[in-house]
Amino acid sequence: MKNLQLETGNQKLEEWMAKLKLAAYWAASCGGCDVAILDIHEKILDLAAAADIVFWPIAMDFKYSEVEAMPDGHIDVTLFNGAIRTSENEHLAHLLRAKSKTLVAFGSCAHIGGIPGLANLFTREEIFKRVYHEVPSMANPEKTEPEPKSTVAEGELTIPEFYNTVMTLDQVVDVDYYVPGCPPPPKQIWNVVQAIVSGKLPPKGAVIGASEKTQCDECPRKKQEKKITGFKRIATAQPDPDTCFLEQGFLCLGPVTRGGCDARCMTSGVPCRGCFGSPDGVVDMGAKAISAIASVIEAKDEAEVQRIIEQIPDTLRSFNRFGIPASLIRRKVL
Amino acid sequence: MKRISIDPITRLEGHGKIDIFLADDGSVANAYFQVPELRGFEKFVEGMPIEEVPRVVSRICGV
Numbered sequence: 001m002k003n004l005q006l007e008t009g010n011q012k013l014e015e016w017m018a019k020l021k022l023a024a025y026w027a028a029s030c031g032g033c034d035v036a037i038l039d040i041h042e043k044i045l046d047l048a049a050a051a052d053i054v055f056w057p058i059a060m061d062f063k064y065s066e067v068e069a070m071p072d073g074h075i076d077v078t079l080f081n082g083a084i085r086t087s088e089n090e091h092l093a094h095l096l097r098a099k100s101k102t103l104v105a106f107g108s109c110a111h112i113g114g115i116p117g118l119a120n121l122f123t124r125e126e127i128f129k130r131v132y133h134e135v136p137s138m139a140n141p142e143k144t145e146p147e148p149k150s151t152v153a154e155g156e157l158t159i160p161e162f163y164n165t166v167m168t169l170d171q172v173v174d175v176d177y178y179v180p181g182c183p184p185p186p187k188q189i190w191n192v193v194q195a196i197v198s199g200k201l202p203p204k205g206a207v208i209g210a211s212e213k214t215q216c217d218e219c220p221r222k223k224q225e226k227k228i229t230g231f232k233r234i235a236t237a238q239p240d241p242d243t244c245f246l247e248q249g250f251l252c253l254g255p256v257t258r259g260g261c262d263a264r265c266m267t268s269g270v271p272c273r274g275c276f277g278s279p280d281g282v283v284d285m286g287a288k289a290i291s292a293i294a295s296v297i298e299a300k301d302e303a304e305v306q307r308i309i310e311q312i313p314d315t316l317r318s319f320n321r322f323g324i325p326a327s328l329i330r331r332k333v334l
Numbered sequence: 335m336k337r338i339s340i341d342p343i344t345r346l347e348g349h350g351k352i353d354i355f356l357a358d359d360g361s362v363a364n365a366y367f368q369v370p371e372l373r374g375f376e377k378f379v380e381g382m383p384i385e386e387v388p389r390v391v392s393r394i395c396g397v
Contacts, residue, residue: 028373031347032396058397061344088349088370115393118378127374135376146372154335154355154363159370183396235385273389313383321390 020197022047023055023067023075024106025096027082027089028116028166033107034058034081036183040190047193055096067095075100077196079179083109083116083325084167087148088160097173102196104208108182110169112277112285113325115182117166118317120324120331124164164334166325177201179209182275182322185261207280210260214279215272216244219254219263223247227298231311234270245271246296251312253319255292256285273321284328286320335363347397 026034038044038059054075055062078100084090097103108114119127128145132138148161169175179192188209195201195208202208211217223244232239232249239245245252245266252271254263258279265272278285293312299305312318320327336356343350349371357363375394379387 026349028371030393030396032393035397057342057344058347059345063344064341085373086371115390116373118390119374122374122377127372127377130377130380131372131374152364152366155337157353157366157368159368162372182393233383233385235383270389273386314381314386317382318386321386 019076020051021054021074021076022051023053023078023096023100024058025055025078025080025082025092026057027080027092027110027169028085029082029107029109029114031058032183033079033109036107036181036186037079037189039186040193041186043190043193050197064092064095067099070099072098073101077102077104079104079106080110080169081107081183083113084163084169084172085116085119086160086162090163090167090172091160093169093173102176102201103169103173104177104179104192105169105175106179107184108180108275108277108322111178111180111326112323113166113168114275114322117168117323117325118321120166121316122332123334124162128162165331168325171325176204178205178207178277180207180258180276181210181261184209185264187262188260207258207277210258210276212279213259215254215257215259215261215263215266215276218259218261219244219266221245221263221266226296228296228308229298230308233313239269241269246293251293251318253285253289253321256282256288273318275322277323277326285323286316286327286329289319347395 024034024037053060055067078096080096080103082089084093105111109116132140132145146159146162148158150157192209221244222242224247226247228247228249230249231251234250239248239250250271253274254266254272256278257272257274258276260276274285278288282288297305297308299308338354339351341351343352351368351370352365354365355363375391379390
């Protein structure tokens with residue numbers, strides 16, 4: 001500890017970081033958020049030297065029973081990634097909420113539902129039918145589907161219930177902070193770690209590790225307030241690498257997406273799909289996106305508007321790629 | 335029959351648990367590996383424009 005040189009602002013971390021108990025958990029996720037934490041590279045050593053990691057399935061061998069045995073409020077901060085897809089996800093959300101002083105929805109899935117939230121456009125039955133019976137790689141002559149309880153010769157086996165609806169973390173428990181991104185960029189994760197350890201956190205409910213402005217504010221592509229008369233797809237047209245995607249007619253959610261990732265998609269040659277969610281004050285990101293896109297379309301009459309709009313393929317999943325569970329529609333009608 | 339549950343399996347991507355059943359002499363009678371997760375990519379990418387699919391299915395595993 002004596003060798004720790006890390007500082008946040010004017011405050012040395014070493015005095016109180018030794019007491020910090022940190023946990024990270026993945027619910028319905030891909031592991032990318034956990035790997036993004038590891039992608040702070042050598043700074044992970046500062047973190048590990050200064051904080052006790054008490055639960056982190058990707059990296060350390062703690063069991064659920066050990067979390068259950070902790071007193072309430074034992075963990076200082078839990079970074080919870082992944083959406084709530086199953087009864088196990090929901091159980092862990094409640095468990096970690098009770099055990100944590102501060103619970104952070106970490107990454108797009110916990111924040112707004114993320115890619116797993118696209119499943120809300122289907123029912124559980126439709127998903128099971130496709131996954132367990134129809135896909136070409138499936139051989140399932142007994143037509144087995146997952147059951148929460150099954151009896152075998154030795155006893156009963158249980159697996160979690162697969163819910164019909166994917167939920168965000170704050171739809172099942174109280175959340176203190178939100179860190180957006182799919183995944184959150186390591187630079188921002190380090191900012192968040194510093195804010196946590198220095199105690200310099202904004203009021204509860206805030207989005208941290210991100211900008212308050214939009215992607216367009218950070219995007220280096222040239223913008224000229226140009227109107228568009230049609231939409232193109234990057235599969236069939238070549239975008240100019242230096243010009244605003246939207247002004248070239250490629251659908252981009254940059255205008256309605258919170259910044260903070262240094263426009264990592266636009267600088268990689270693909271338009272923004274909104275993984276950071278929207279800036280404060282936006283009620284429904286997809287609706288806001290439709291409004292923003294409508295404002296750049298130039299058309300003489302309604303028929304022309306219709307013709308232009310029809311050039312956007314897959315509008316629902318294009319305008320709500322990461323946030324269906326957090327949107328007003330939330331899911332397909334059951 | 336005595337049961338040992340390993341829940342969760344750690345230090346890998348994804349969710350898993352193992353139930354091990356022991357016979358009276360302590361030997362392993364049977365063991366079950368269970369995957370308690372599914373997200374349904376097979377369904378929700380259907381009908382999506384092909385250029386969007388790589389950016390969606392890369393979220394199957396982000397490790």
